[in-house]
Amino acid sequence: MRKVRQKNIDKGEGLGTFVVDPRKPQLTKEQLAEALFGMTLEELVRDIRENKDGKWDEAYQKST
Numbered sequence: 001m002r003k004v005r006q007k008n009i010d011k012g013e014g015l016g017t018f019v020v021d022p023r024k025p026q027l028t029k030e031q032l033a034e035a036l037f038g039m040t041l042e043e044l045v046r047d048i049r050e051n052k053d054g055k056w057d058e059a060y061q062k063s064t
Contacts, residue, residue, distance in 0.1 A: 029041055
């Protein structure tokens with residue numbers, strides 16, 4: 001898997017900002033899920049679907 005690095009993490013700058021070398025091939029959906037969430041895409045989908053303790057409440061549209 002291609003590495004994604006966080007910019008200036010030791011200085012507390014750029015938190016949540018990932019820098020990807022544009023000369024490299026694009027990440028797959030699976031690689032991106034693992035890089036951003038620390039779990040496979042399948043695990044992420046299952047986690048969102050289960051929504052344990054309301055962890056993903058904001059991912060669901062509230063009906064009016």
